[in-house]
Each structure stands twice: as C-alpha cells, then as structure tokens.
Amino acid sequence: MNLFADIRSLVIASLDALVAEGALPAGLDFxxxxxxxxxDAAHGDMATNAAMVLAKPAGAKPRDIADALSAKLAxxxxxxxxxxxxxxxxxxRLEPGVWAALVExxxxxxxxxxxxxxxxxxxNVEYVSANPTGPLHVGHTRGAVFGDALASLLAYAGHDVTREYYINDGGAQVDVLARSVYLRYLEAHGQEVAFEDGTYPGDYLIEVGEALKAKVGDAFVGKGEQFWLEDVRDFATDAMLDLIRADLKALGVEMDVFFSEKSLYGTGRIEAAIEDLRGKGLIYKGTLEPPKGKLSEDWEPREQTLFKSTDYGDDVDRPIMKSDGAWTYFAPDIAYHYDKVTRGFDQLIDVFGADHGGYVKRMKAAVAALSDNKVPLDIKLTQLVKLYKNGEPFKMSKRAGTFVTLRDVVDEVGPDVTRFIMLTRKNDAPLDFDFDKALEQSKDNPVFYVQYANARVHSVLRKAADMGVEPGKPSLTDEAEIKVAQKLAEWPRLVEIxxxxxxxxxxxxxLYELASEFHALWNKGNDHPELRFLAExxxxxxxxxxxxxxxxxxxxxxxxxxxxxxPLEEMR
Incomplete structure (x- = not known):
C-alpha cells in the first residue's frame, strides 16, 4: 500500500485519457x-508537477494542461x-475517508x-573495515551505524544485501601490531619494555600478551623477530578480530562476510585483477608528474607501473606497482573490488572515513574499468564525530591509549541511543555527540522523543486491552488526526527516496516528524476530551x-x- 504511488497512478491514467482524447499529443514521457x-501544507494534501514537466514536450501552456488534468482528477x-x-x-485535496482507509x-x-x-x-555494502590493530574508535562507530542502517534500508526496499568487512591485514601495520604484542608478551614475563617506533601502547594488548605467553610459554623470549614475527602477527590479528567482532556485536552489527586482504597475496588474485586491466589496455609503464605543492628538488621521477585511471574520470593515473616491483597499497584494493565484481554484485557501496576523500575517484575508476561500467560503486564518506560530556570534550580512553572507543560510547548511553544519534545528521556532515543531551528526556532529544511516542501508544493499547477493546475501524475527524495519517502516508515514499x-x-x-505529529495530537486531547484515545x-x-x-x-x-x-513499549 502506497497512497502517493496510487495517486500518481491516477494522474498517469488521467494523462493517458487526455492523450486518447487528443488533448495531449501521443508519445509523451511521463x-x-x-x-x-x-x-506548504495549507495548499493541500498532495501536489503534482505534471503540467510543468509536460508543457514543453507537449507544446502547450502548463496551465492549460493543469486545467484539463484537474477536471479528470476531480x-x-x-x-x-x-x-x-x-x-x-x-x-x-483528498476526501477525509481516504485517511481513515489508509490507517486501516x-x-x-x-x-x-x-x-x-x-x-x-x-x-554489497562494505563498512567499518578498520585495521585489525585495536578496538574500534568513535569514528568507526559512525561508519558502522551508517553502513548497517543503509544495508537494512536497502534490504527493506527490496535489495539482496551482503554486509562485508574488509580486513586490512596485509600491510605493515600488522607487523607493528605483532611487535606491540611481543612487548606485552615480554611484560608478561616480568621484563620492562618501552613502546617506541610507533608501536601501540594501549592497555588492550596486555591480555593479548598474556594469552600469547599462555600459548607458547617462553619460546619467543630473547629471540630475534625472524623467529616469532609471523606467528605473533597471526595470533595478534586473530585476537584483534575477536575484539572487533565483540565491539560490533555490542553495537548490534553483524557482518555476513569478513574478507582478508592477506588472502590476496601470493595467490595470484592481485595479478589476475591487474591482468584484466592490462588486457583492456589500461596498464602501462610511465613516470608521473610531481604532486602539487612538491618542490622540484623534493621530487625524484621514477618509472612505475600505472593504471590509466584518467580514462574513467580520475585526475591522474595511479601507480599499482613500485619501481622495486612491490605492489602499491592500491593494487590489493583493486583486486578486492575485482573479487566483488566477479561475485556477481549488481551494485557496490563502500563506507569510508572522511580521511579517504582522495581515494574516491581512483576506486570508482578501477571498478568502472573492471566491470566495463556495468557495476556502479558509490562511496559514502562519514565525517568526524566530536564527543562532549558535561559541556566539555570527552577525554580519550586510557585502555585504547589514544582515542575514544566504540565501547566507551556504548557503555555511556547504550547501543540504541548510540545508533539513533549517529543517524541524526547526514553522513557527510560533522556530528556533535553530547552524552548529556543523548540521555535527556525532552523534545530536543530525538531518540527519546520517538521512543516516548511508541511507549505512549503501548500504554494506550494496554489500557484498552484491560477494557477488552482492540483496534477497530478507524475514525478520523479532527485536523490533528488527519495530520498524523498524512505523515503515515509518506512512509513508503520516504523509504524509496x-x-x-x-x-x-x-x-x-x-520518525521524529511522525512522533511530533503524534505528540501534538496527544496534547490536543488534553484540552479536547473527544480526541482522547480512551473513552471508558x-x-x-x-x-x-x-x-x-x-x-x-x-x-x-x-x-x-x-x-x-x-522500539520501547514503556519508558523507565
């Protein structure tokens, strides 16, 4: 049931009738x-632009078309x-009975x-995809909430959705993680250590170091990293993924797929993706111009293997292999998206943090090239979140070492409040998250206002049930009731948009607007008994x-x- 779609069908049928009568020319695109x-709600219940968009192709005045259409619709x-x-x-304007029928x-x-x-x-909706080097931070929280809600929205609108996490476990950062865990491992053996060279000092690695000790004893103590780096890297990465999965679960996020970047190396999968591009004439040897802002003495031209991304809208061609023969960070990302294309997805969506803005064009170019422009890629950037408590910026987590974690936020306000507040701004707009306001019971707190509306409804339904009464054929007589029904009518249209x-x-x-209309009706009932929901x-x-x-x-x-x-059925 979609009232806006039904009335649009009526408009189209009326236009078809005008065409059949010769009042409009045949072949118009509706x-x-x-x-x-x-x-302006004062102008009516719905409005159509039919006369305006058809005037030029029909060679007629908009008002003449509108007059003819008006007669048909009436x-x-x-x-x-x-x-x-x-x-x-x-x-x-619709007949009052339409709104009662809609509620029914x-x-x-x-x-x-x-x-x-x-x-x-x-x-395929890929989101979070944080480096597996520690707990998720507040920026990841926003990306997780946005990506998860987007996936649910697309499924609600009839798509077959896969939620995916890309594990960035193929780069140098996991070696740094391994060295950091090794230091905690030495600590577990009673040694004093110093976190240097960019190693991770967060307390969250203490347990990992102790767990490593429990597994291998003193086998790695005093040994060079050539003896332990690979084993510790795998152990630490698995531990961090367990931590990340637990963080996501606390937020109510469950992924369908965890895809490992590491699985692309040494398996021929990167080579296959690059060969696909090479076969299309998009891989060549060349030397790039110096980046903007680089002085000539700072720039050393080197021949590299390049992807001709400018053929697909990028600003410059992009290196996929360094002069020493090693892959750039872009090459495995190309291979990963090539894998998604070959899995048969009709559409790809990547949710990135704000710091990935410069990555958008090159990744879109790669997917366009790999899919022959058949698979669109939409990259959504989530902007920064600023946290406040007691009017002050919320301080970093001691456990994380350098940032506020997802768990810090969820522990403060709970997953439901966290998720709703994270969606009160468009993804590419900065978000201020005030813990005090998030828990405030007022109209200014959107999550409370919406939940309170639902709780009020269930309070009414419980009392009606105690009277032995169930919802019956609706009766809407007042303007405030009609406004609520009108807002309900917008729901299917809003979902599709x-x-x-x-x-x-x-x-x-x-939801906030719907709650506002409902609370307005409730409050009007305080002054007008005939609008109250319960008549004993x-x-x-x-x-x-x-x-x-x-x-x-x-x-x-x-x-x-x-x-x-x-959705809460009662407020506590």
Missing part, C-alpha cells in the same frame, strides 16, 4: 511526473478538489512501507480511536528496525 507532499471519488496554482502546479490499510499490512524497488538486485539516495538519516528525520464508557469509540496510534507504532517500529534501534 517518467518525471511526480506526486509529492506540497511545500472525477475520482478519492479527490475532494484539484486546484491549479501559479503557472501550472496542481494541488490535490496500515493495520492490515504487516509489511507496510516495504518496497520491491530493489527487485532483488545484489548489493532514502534507499535510492543511500541516505538512512532520512528515516531518523521522518464507550468501547466502540475507543476501538475507532486507538486504530491511529496503533498504526503509528507499526511505522515507528519499522523505522527503528531499519536503524537497528529497539
């Missing part, structure tokens, strides 16, 4: 004809009025708002009135489900 909420029993405004916009439809359809827009397309634009924050915004002496009136709040809870629960937030 793809850009939309039915939307009006910018004949439908759902349309109370179809008024032409300005140069040709058409504002529609919401209660009858447990999947209200879901969509087949995705048509089962296979989408959010899924199409890859913007799950729209769900959080919508009238079971029939109660059954009719509680249908609307029940429908509100259906939509709030669905929306919070997409965000990964548990």
């Amino acid at each position: 793809a850009n004809v939309a039915v939307e909420p009006p910018r 004949a439908d029993d759902r349309i109370a009025s179809a008024e032409v405004a300005g140069p040709g916009f058409l504002n529609l 439809g919401v209660l009858a359809d447990p999947d209200y708002g879901t969509s087949d827009m995705g048509q089962g397309q296979k989408v 959010a899924a199409r634009t890859h913007e799950p924050h729209r769900i959080a915004f919508y 002496s009238d079971s029939q009136a109660t059954a009719a009135k509680i249908a609307l709040p029940k429908a509100v809870s259906v939509v709030i629960s669905a929306g919070l489900g997409i965000l990964g937030v548990t």
Whole structure:
C-alpha cells in the first residue's frame, strides 16, 4: 500500500485519457511526473508537477494542461478538489475517508512501507573495515551505524544485501601490531619494555600478551623477530578480530562476510585483477608528474607501473606497482573490488572515513574499468564525530591509549541511543555527540522523543486491552488526526527516496516528524476530551480511536528496525 504511488497512478491514467482524447499529443514521457507532499501544507494534501514537466514536450501552456488534468482528477471519488496554482502546479485535496482507509490499510499490512524497488538486485555494502590493530574508535562507530542502517534500508526496499568487512591485514601495520604484542608478551614475563617506533601502547594488548605467553610459554623470549614475527602477527590479528567482532556485536552489527586482504597475496588474485586491466589496455609503464605543492628538488621521477585511471574520470593515473616491483597499497584494493565484481554484485557501496576523500575517484575508476561500467560503486564518506560530556570534550580512553572507543560510547548511553544519534545528521556532515543531551528526556532529544511516542501508544493499547477493546475501524475527524495519517502516508515514499539516495538519516528525520505529529495530537486531547484515545464508557469509540496510534507504532517500529534501534513499549 502506497497512497502517493496510487495517486500518481491516477494522474498517469488521467494523462493517458487526455492523450486518447487528443488533448495531449501521443508519445509523451511521463517518467518525471511526480506526486509529492506540497511545500506548504495549507495548499493541500498532495501536489503534482505534471503540467510543468509536460508543457514543453507537449507544446502547450502548463496551465492549460493543469486545467484539463484537474477536471479528470476531480472525477475520482478519492479527490475532494484539484486546484491549479501559479503557472501550472496542481494541488490535490483528498476526501477525509481516504485517511481513515489508509490507517486501516496500515493495520492490515504487516509489511507496510516495504518496497520491491530493489527487485532483488545484489548489493554489497562494505563498512567499518578498520585495521585489525585495536578496538574500534568513535569514528568507526559512525561508519558502522551508517553502513548497517543503509544495508537494512536497502534490504527493506527490496535489495539482496551482503554486509562485508574488509580486513586490512596485509600491510605493515600488522607487523607493528605483532611487535606491540611481543612487548606485552615480554611484560608478561616480568621484563620492562618501552613502546617506541610507533608501536601501540594501549592497555588492550596486555591480555593479548598474556594469552600469547599462555600459548607458547617462553619460546619467543630473547629471540630475534625472524623467529616469532609471523606467528605473533597471526595470533595478534586473530585476537584483534575477536575484539572487533565483540565491539560490533555490542553495537548490534553483524557482518555476513569478513574478507582478508592477506588472502590476496601470493595467490595470484592481485595479478589476475591487474591482468584484466592490462588486457583492456589500461596498464602501462610511465613516470608521473610531481604532486602539487612538491618542490622540484623534493621530487625524484621514477618509472612505475600505472593504471590509466584518467580514462574513467580520475585526475591522474595511479601507480599499482613500485619501481622495486612491490605492489602499491592500491593494487590489493583493486583486486578486492575485482573479487566483488566477479561475485556477481549488481551494485557496490563502500563506507569510508572522511580521511579517504582522495581515494574516491581512483576506486570508482578501477571498478568502472573492471566491470566495463556495468557495476556502479558509490562511496559514502562519514565525517568526524566530536564527543562532549558535561559541556566539555570527552577525554580519550586510557585502555585504547589514544582515542575514544566504540565501547566507551556504548557503555555511556547504550547501543540504541548510540545508533539513533549517529543517524541524526547526514553522513557527510560533522556530528556533535553530547552524552548529556543523548540521555535527556525532552523534545530536543530525538531518540527519546520517538521512543516516548511508541511507549505512549503501548500504554494506550494496554489500557484498552484491560477494557477488552482492540483496534477497530478507524475514525478520523479532527485536523490533528488527519495530520498524523498524512505523515503515515509518506512512509513508503520516504523509504524509496532514502534507499535510492543511500541516505538512512532520512528515516531518523521522518520518525521524529511522525512522533511530533503524534505528540501534538496527544496534547490536543488534553484540552479536547473527544480526541482522547480512551473513552471508558464507550468501547466502540475507543476501538475507532486507538486504530491511529496503533498504526503509528507499526511505522515507528519499522523505522527503528531499519536503524537497528529497539522500539520501547514503556519508558523507565
């Protein structure tokens, strides 16, 4: 059930009728004809741009088309009025019975708002993908929440979604991790150590060092790293992945796939990806110009193996092999995305931190080349999060050593609040996360305001159940009730827009708006007894009135489900 889609179908049918009558020319493209909420609610319930977008191709005045269309629409029993405004916009008002029928439809359809827009397309959403060198920090938290909500949103809109984590375990950072764990291992044997050369000083590695001691005893004590580096690296990486999985679970995030970068090395998979590009004439030997801002004396030109990424919109071609024959960091990333393309995904989405902005064009170029422009790649960047508590910046975690961890945030406010607040801004906008406001019970706290609306509904439904009353055929008579129903009608449309634009924050915004309309109706009922949901002496009136709040809870629960937030049935 999608009221906006239904009314758009009515508009298209009316336009077809005008074509059949000769009032409009044949062959018009109706793809850009939309039915939307009006910018000003005073103008009506819905508005269509049909006359405006068809005027030029039809060779007619917008207002003439709008007048003809208005007459057709007014004949439908759902349309109370179809008024032409300005140069040709058409504002529609619906009969009051439409809104009651909508509420009834919401209660009858447990999947209200879901969509087949995705048509089962296979989408890979890669997110978090932090180096396995320590616990996840607050920046990873935002990426994890955004990526997980986006994956849920796309699944809700009819896509076949795979959640994936790319383990960056093939670079030098895992060697640094191994050396750091070795120092903690020596500590476990009673030795004093110094963390130097960029090693990780966080307390989280103490347990790992002790666990290594428990496994190998003193076998590595006093030995050169050629005897222990590989074994300690594997042991430490596994320990960090266990820590990361636990962090993600605390946030309510579960991945379908963990893909190891290390698995690309020595297996021919990097070579296969590069050979694919070579076969397309996109790999060559060359020398790049010095980077902008580099003085000539700072630059030493070297012949390298390059990927001709400029053929696919990049600013410069990119090295994939160094002059010494070693792969650049870009080569395994190409191979990883080549693997995703060959797995048959129809669409790829990567969620990166803000510091990866310079990486977007080259990665899009690589995927375009590898897939022959058949598989789109959307890279979403998540901006920084600033944490505040008691009006001051939240201090770093001693356990992590240098940053605030995901667990620090979740331990302060819980996973539900963390997830909702992380989605109260668009992913590419900076986010201020104030722990005090996140737990505040007021309208200014969006997660509380939405949860409170749902709890209020369940309070009403519990009291009605005590009266032996269940939701019945809805009755909507007041403007405040109609406004709630109108907001419910927007849900399926909003889901499709959010899924199409890859913007799950729209769900959080919508839920706040729906909660606002519901609280406004509740408060109006304090002054107008006839609007109260419960009438102790009238079971029939109660059954009719509680249908609307029940429908509100259906939509709030669905929306919070997409965000990964548990809908509360009572507030404590």
